[in-house]
Amino acid sequence: MSERVLPRAERRRRTEGRILDAAKALFAEVGYERATIRAVAKSAEVDPALVMQYFGNKQELFRAAVRATPAPEAAATPEELVEHLLGTLDVKMGELPQGSLAMMRSMLTHPEAGTAAREALARQVDRLAASIPGEDARLRAALMTTILLGVTVGHQLLELPELRDALPERIARLLRPSLRALTGPDVS
Amino acid sequence: MSERVLPRAERRRRTEGRILDAAKALFAEVGYERATIRAVAKSAEVDPALVMQYFGNKQELFRAAVRATPAPEAAATPEELVEHLLGTLDVKMGELPQGSLAMMRSMLTHPEAGTAAREALARQVDRLAASIPGEDARLRAALMTTILLGVTVGHQLLELPELRDALPERIARLLRPSLRALTGPDVS
DNA sequence: CATCTCGCTCAACACCCGTTGACTCAACGA
DNA sequence: TCGTTGAGTCAACGGGTGTTGAGCGAGATG
Numbered sequence: 001m002s003e004r005v006l007p008r009a010e011r012r013r014r015t016e017g018r019i020l021d022a023a024k025a026l027f028a029e030v031g032y033e034r035a036t037i038r039a040v041a042k043s044a045e046v047d048p049a050l051v052m053q054y055f056g057n058k059q060e061l062f063r064a065a066v067r068a069t070p071a072p073e074a075a076a077t078p079e080e081l082v083e084h085l086l087g088t089l090d091v092k093m094g095e096l097p098q099g100s101l102a103m104m105r106s107m108l109t110h111p112e113a114g115t116a117a118r119e120a121l122a123r124q125v126d127r128l129a130a131s132i133p134g135e136d137a138r139l140r141a142a143l144m145t146t147i148l149l150g151v152t153v154g155h156q157l158l159e160l161p162e163l164r165d166a167l168p169e170r171i172a173r174l175l176r177p178s179l180r181a182l183t184g185p186d187v188s
Numbered sequence: 189m190s191e192r193v194l195p196r197a198e199r200r201r202r203t204e205g206r207i208l209d210a211a212k213a214l215f216a217e218v219g220y221e222r223a224t225i226r227a228v229a230k231s232a233e234v235d236p237a238l239v240m241q242y243f244g245n246k247q248e249l250f251r252a253a254v255r256a257t258p259a260p261e262a263a264a265t266p267e268e269l270v271e272h273l274l275g276t277l278d279v280k281m282g283e284l285p286q287g288s289l290a291m292m293r294s295m296l297t298h299p300e301a302g303t304a305a306r307e308a309l310a311r312q313v314d315r316l317a318a319s320i321p322g323e324d325a326r327l328r329a330a331l332m333t334t335i336l337l338g339v340t341v342g343h344q345l346l347e348l349p350e351l352r353d354a355l356p357e358r359i360a361r362l363l364r365p366s367l368r369a370l371t372g373p374d375v376s
Numbered sequence: 377c378a379t380c381t382c383g384c385t386c387a388a389c390a391c392c393c394g395t396t397g398a399c400t401c402a403a404c405g406a
Numbered sequence: 407t408c409g410t411t412g413a414g415t416c417a418a419c420g421g422g423t424g425t426t427g428a429g430c431g432a433g434a435t436g
Contacts, residue, residue, distance in 0.1 A: 008403060012413065031297035033221040037394060047415050052395060091357035108345050109219035109297045118346055125350060136362070142350035143339065143362055150338015151331065157296050158306055162313060174324070174331055177369035182362065196433060200383065225424065235385050365417060 018044040023051075027102035030169045032062055032110040059112070066103045066116060082179045085128075085148060086172040096156055105157060121145050131160050132183055140182045147179065204242050206232040211239075211253045215290035222252055229331040247300065254291045254304060260357075273336060274360040285342055287292045293345060309333050320371055328370045335367065 022043035026035040041048040055061040107117035128141035155163040210231035214223040225246055229236040243249040295305035318328035343351040
């Protein structure tokens with residue numbers, strides 16, 4: 001009723017958007033292998049051939065669905081660092097972008113998603129390590145990154161009930177000392 | 189030369205073992221979907237049909253490959269708890285059993301592996317929560333579990349260089365305060 | 377030695393996937 | 407108004423997958 005005879009350019013933009021959204025959702029939900037072109041097309045109410053015509057490849061469709069993760073700003077002091085990380089966690093708890101979920105869902109089984117995840121994590125490690133003093137800054141940064149990765153995986157992808165039912169602020173509050181323990185000098 | 193005319197029963201046992209080992213390795217390396225029956229068979233130098241004859245299903249082959257994860261003993265005090273967890277981590281760093289790797293590799297994309305992982309993590313959470321005082325014992329236990337999960341994933345599956353190149357004891361030493369922070373009362 | 381048993385292979389089936397080329401038909405521009 | 411363009415569909419191909427049933431041939435059994 002509302003979408004009556006749209007101009008061609010606009011119409012194309014919209015269906016391409018519908019396809020991309022459907023792809024993001026499906027990739028995020030079941031991963032690369034199980035997300036078939038046919039299923040994406042059906043979800044977008046479109047012929048499978050049109051998906052190919054717009055994105056060329058399943059690989060490139062996946063690339064387009066995963067691309068454009070938000071670029072977070074860097075943190076200065078280790079104190080801000082932890083808060084910034086937990087802020088990221090908060091965002092993740094609410095509604096982590098579907099593209100990121102799609103990448104994480106497939107990072108263990110799809111080669112390209114794996115390298116994409118490694119690169120994203122490496123960037124995070126770089127950013128963190130610059131703010132951590134000491135010899136083993138990179139190792140500490142990597143541990144902080146993997147800690148957040150594990151919590152996110154357990155929460156968003158595996159949907160562990162304990163994390164699912166907890167308030168994000170509570171998780172952040174419990175996690176803060178654990179992360180802070182990795183910023184300072186070794187006290188063990 | 190050494191394996192000359194073996195008895196039938198022994199011969200069967202050996203080839204079945206070869207198939208299962210090949211399946212564990214392949215599942216652990218590329219995950220459920222990409223590990224084809226044909227590839228398992230070729231790796232075990234056997235006809236694909238024989239794999240079906242021995243294990244019936246790809247699903248059941250996977251189940252057999254994942255089954256029999258070692259049953260760790262419980263810990264008593266929170267102090268022992270952390271050490272026990274880090275001991276687990278040490279084992280993982282050395283040579284985590286291929287069956288566990290196979291389960292972890294597919295836990296985000298294969299439904300049954302997902303529920304298996306959830307159950308294994310739930311058992312760990314139960315064990316941990318019993319040793320932690322306070323109201324939010326289960327949430328703390330879940331966080332400790334997911335922390336270890338993240339580090340293991342980053343190390344064994346994603347193979348992040350910082351973790352790959354670090355000595356297991358060093359990782360354990362850096363991780364100890366972070367885990368201990370979750371056993372005690374809230375100090376944030 | 378004759379028969380049976382069973383580990384193992386071969387060839388094929390049915391299915392689903394990604395991908396393609398020809399086609400339809402409504403929006404566009406002169 | 408009439409070709410032209412391009413969004414969208416249809417039907418099909420080639421390839422890889424899990425799975426199956428018939429069959430072979432060497433070890434067990436009497």
